Amino acid sequence: MPQIYFLCTGNSCRSQMAEGFARKILGKQWRVASAGIEVHGLNPNAVKVMAEKGIDIAKNKSKLVDTDYLNSSDLVVTLCGDARDRCPVTPATVVKQHWPLRDPALAQGTEADVLTVFRQVRDQIESRILELAHNQGE
Template sequence: MTGKSRILFVCTANAARSQLAQALLRHTDSEHFEAFSAGTAPTEVDPRTFEALSHLGISTDGLRSKSIDEFQGERFDYVITLCDKAASECQSLPGAGEAMAWSFEDPVTSTKPDAFRHTLHEIHDRIKMFVLVKTKH
């Protein structure tokens, strides 16, 4: 046991939001947390996800779109959904400690300019707060 909290970020396609969250948590605090991501209906990682992370100098190593089924039977301290659809589909994930639902607009379908960078910053702010709260001893 590493003593690290295991976090699984889930969105529908595992193309943007959950990938951003996984990379950001890894970047923010890999000492206390192990971050994973998955989708309820995975597709491919959107290239703009990699661009937004690279722009901030955040590693994208190992990021790939994967199904929540890959984590069947694994134990997570936190399962955090990043969209309402995933939140309703992940009500009863076995092996989940605390379930949290964060909702962010999907940058893939957004018409806003800089949608990916905007979503990246929103998720980063939430992750910094999460780390602050969960590592206070």
């Protein structure tokens, strides 16, 4: 069974959303997890915008990178430059992809402005995971 790991700095937004979409889109044919280089806690706006897509990540926890899971993954996806640059070294068998996505936690403005950024990033993640699922089926 293929294994995927989504990494970002704090495992609070982007990687959590990616894990949620991957569990839904890739299904039980994949082992799916996410983690961070640091632990920042789950961002409530990530929970809110994922719920709009019918995906509940409210019970997810912010986790540190598990080296054993990382090294046994088939695919590691970094969602920010910090995670890409600070990701522990992996065996040559681990395929790495980098998805340079804006950090929605840094969005400023009204609550509506901030949620707009979260939705944009969420939708980019969904699109990339749909593409990943399509490419795996080929």
